[in-house]
Amino acid sequence: MKTPDTHAKFEETWESLAKIEREPEWFKDAKFGIYFHWGVYSVPAYGSEWYPRWMYAPGRKDWGGDIYEHHKKTFGPVSQFNYHDFIPMFTAENFDAKEWAELFKNSGAKFAGPVAQHHDGFAMWDSKLNPWNSKAMGPKKDILGDLFVELKRNNMKTIATFHHERLLQRYAQDTAKWAQNTPDPGDDSHFPYHPDYITSTTDPKLRLLYGNMPEGEFLDYWLNQVNEVVDNYAPDIIWFDSWLDRIPEKYRQKMVAHHFNMATSRGQHPIVAYKQEDLPANVGMLDIEQGGKTDLSQDYWLTDITLSNDSWCYINGQTYKQPSLVIRNMIDVWSKRGIVLLNISPMANGTINNEQRNILSTLGKWINKHKEAVYETRAYSIYGYGDANIEKGYFGGQSATISYSKNDIRFAVSKDKKYMYIYALGLPTPNAPLEIRTDIEQNVKRVSVVGSDAELKWSMAGKRLTIQTPEATAMDELATVFRVEFD
Structure with a gap:
C-alpha cells in the first residue's frame, strides 16, 4: 500500500471538506454494493438486530415487545444472562472471506463490506481500542480485515458501516427514561439504562460495551474507532446510520477530514455516506433507508435495502423477497441516479443460507447478461x-x-x-x-x-x-x- 502523505489536504471545516470529488466516477459506474448485519445479535436470531436493546425493556407492546419475555424464557433473566454472554456463542466457524468475496462479486456487486460496528458496541475488526471485538473474542477472526483483503483481490471497492453513535448512555440522570419506568426507554441510547442492569456498570471493560462513560470520553472513543478502521483498512466508503447528528459537529468534521485525507493520500476517491441531514449535502452521499427517490435526482444518492422481508440480521423463520422484486426496484433506483446497497444476513456460525445465495445468484446472472445496461450507464x-x-x-x-x-x-x-x-x-x-x-x-x-x-x-x-x-x-x-x- 502507498505510504500515506501526512500533509493534510482537507481542513476540519465543511467549506474545505466540500471540495472533495463527492461523486467519483467509480461510484457512478458501480450501481450495486453488498453489506451485512452480522454480529453478536445474530446469536439469539430472534426479533431483529435490536435484540440487545429490547432484551432490557420490559412492558413493551410495540415493536420488539416480545423480546424481553423471550429472552427471559429462553436464556434466563437479565440478572443472570446479559448481552455479553452471547459473545462466546458467536462462533463464525463457517466464515470464509475468500468465498464470501467471490459470492458478492458473482452477484454483480462492485463494492462490499460489513456492518463494522452496530449499535451494540461490538467491533467486527481487530481493534486495539475496543476490547469487545471479533478478533479478541467470539469468532477470534478479523472479519472486516480478512474480507477487505479478499474484496480488494477481486478489484472491488470496500465499505465499512458504523452505527455506534447511539451507544452512549445518555439517560443515567433521567429516571423517566429508564427501563422499568417506561416501555420506551430513552431512544438516543441503544442499551436501556437502569441501576439494576449491567447497562449501568462501571467495570472498566464492560462499561465500554454498554456505553456507560462520560460523554467526552465516549466521543473520543467513537471517533478513534472510526479512525482506526480508516487507518488500518482503507475503506473507500464509510457509512453512518441515523443518530450521527448526536455527535457534535467538530467531531463529525474531524472524522470526515481524517477519512478524506487518508484516502486521497493513498490515491483513493473516498465517500462518506449519511442519513437524513446528518452531514452537509455538498460533503457526503445521502442514503435513504429502505426506499428511494420518487423522481430523477440531480445528485447521486444511495439506498440501503434488505434482501429479507423483516429483520436486517438473521432470525429464525426469516423470509426473503422474490428476485424479480429486488431487480425491478434496483432498476428504478438506477434510473433516478441512485446506487443500491443490499443487505444480507449471515447466521451466527457464518453460514449464508441457500435462500439468500439463490437470490444473489439470480441477481448476478441477470446483471451479467445485461451488464452493458447496468454498469457505466447514466x-x-x-x-x-x-x-x-x-x-x-x-x-x-x-x-x-x-x-x-x-x-x-x-x-x-x-x-x-x-x-x-x-x-x-x-x-x-x-x-x-x-x-x-x-x-x-x-x-x-x-x-x-x-x-x-x-x-x-x-x-x-x-x-x-x-x-x-x-x-x-x-x-x-x-x-x-x-x-x-x-x-
Missing part, C-alpha cells in the same frame, strides 16, 4: 413512466418493495451517449408493438434486445419510437432491456 432526461402503485417509504421517498409490471418503463443511456437502454419491469407482450411514451431526440439506427444480437423491427412517428417485440424466449421475465443505437 440517467436519461427522465427516469421513465408507468402505472405502478407508488407507496411511501418509512424513511422518506418511496418504498423499496413496489410491485412493478411490464407497463412500467425505465431509461438509461451509455456514458458515450451512443445507446439508450429501455427497461421493461416485467415481460412485455411478445410479438406486439410497444410504444415508448417519451420523446427521443436522436436519430435511431437500430433496436435490439440486450443479451441478444437479433435486431428488432421498429418505427418512428415524430419523436416517438415503437418497438416490435420478439418471442417471449428472446426476452427476460425479470426485466427485459431494449438497446436503442443512435446514428
Whole structure:
C-alpha cells in the first residue's frame, strides 16, 4: 500500500471538506454494493438486530415487545444472562472471506463490506481500542480485515458501516427514561439504562460495551474507532446510520477530514455516506433507508435495502423477497441516479443460507447478461413512466418493495451517449408493438434486445419510437432491456 502523505489536504471545516470529488466516477459506474448485519445479535436470531436493546425493556407492546419475555424464557433473566454472554456463542466457524468475496462479486456487486460496528458496541475488526471485538473474542477472526483483503483481490471497492453513535448512555440522570419506568426507554441510547442492569456498570471493560462513560470520553472513543478502521483498512466508503447528528459537529468534521485525507493520500476517491441531514449535502452521499427517490435526482444518492422481508440480521423463520422484486426496484433506483446497497444476513456460525445465495445468484446472472445496461450507464432526461402503485417509504421517498409490471418503463443511456437502454419491469407482450411514451431526440439506427444480437423491427412517428417485440424466449421475465443505437 502507498505510504500515506501526512500533509493534510482537507481542513476540519465543511467549506474545505466540500471540495472533495463527492461523486467519483467509480461510484457512478458501480450501481450495486453488498453489506451485512452480522454480529453478536445474530446469536439469539430472534426479533431483529435490536435484540440487545429490547432484551432490557420490559412492558413493551410495540415493536420488539416480545423480546424481553423471550429472552427471559429462553436464556434466563437479565440478572443472570446479559448481552455479553452471547459473545462466546458467536462462533463464525463457517466464515470464509475468500468465498464470501467471490459470492458478492458473482452477484454483480462492485463494492462490499460489513456492518463494522452496530449499535451494540461490538467491533467486527481487530481493534486495539475496543476490547469487545471479533478478533479478541467470539469468532477470534478479523472479519472486516480478512474480507477487505479478499474484496480488494477481486478489484472491488470496500465499505465499512458504523452505527455506534447511539451507544452512549445518555439517560443515567433521567429516571423517566429508564427501563422499568417506561416501555420506551430513552431512544438516543441503544442499551436501556437502569441501576439494576449491567447497562449501568462501571467495570472498566464492560462499561465500554454498554456505553456507560462520560460523554467526552465516549466521543473520543467513537471517533478513534472510526479512525482506526480508516487507518488500518482503507475503506473507500464509510457509512453512518441515523443518530450521527448526536455527535457534535467538530467531531463529525474531524472524522470526515481524517477519512478524506487518508484516502486521497493513498490515491483513493473516498465517500462518506449519511442519513437524513446528518452531514452537509455538498460533503457526503445521502442514503435513504429502505426506499428511494420518487423522481430523477440531480445528485447521486444511495439506498440501503434488505434482501429479507423483516429483520436486517438473521432470525429464525426469516423470509426473503422474490428476485424479480429486488431487480425491478434496483432498476428504478438506477434510473433516478441512485446506487443500491443490499443487505444480507449471515447466521451466527457464518453460514449464508441457500435462500439468500439463490437470490444473489439470480441477481448476478441477470446483471451479467445485461451488464452493458447496468454498469457505466447514466440517467436519461427522465427516469421513465408507468402505472405502478407508488407507496411511501418509512424513511422518506418511496418504498423499496413496489410491485412493478411490464407497463412500467425505465431509461438509461451509455456514458458515450451512443445507446439508450429501455427497461421493461416485467415481460412485455411478445410479438406486439410497444410504444415508448417519451420523446427521443436522436436519430435511431437500430433496436435490439440486450443479451441478444437479433435486431428488432421498429418505427418512428415524430419523436416517438415503437418497438416490435420478439418471442417471449428472446426476452427476460425479470426485466427485459431494449438497446436503442443512435446514428
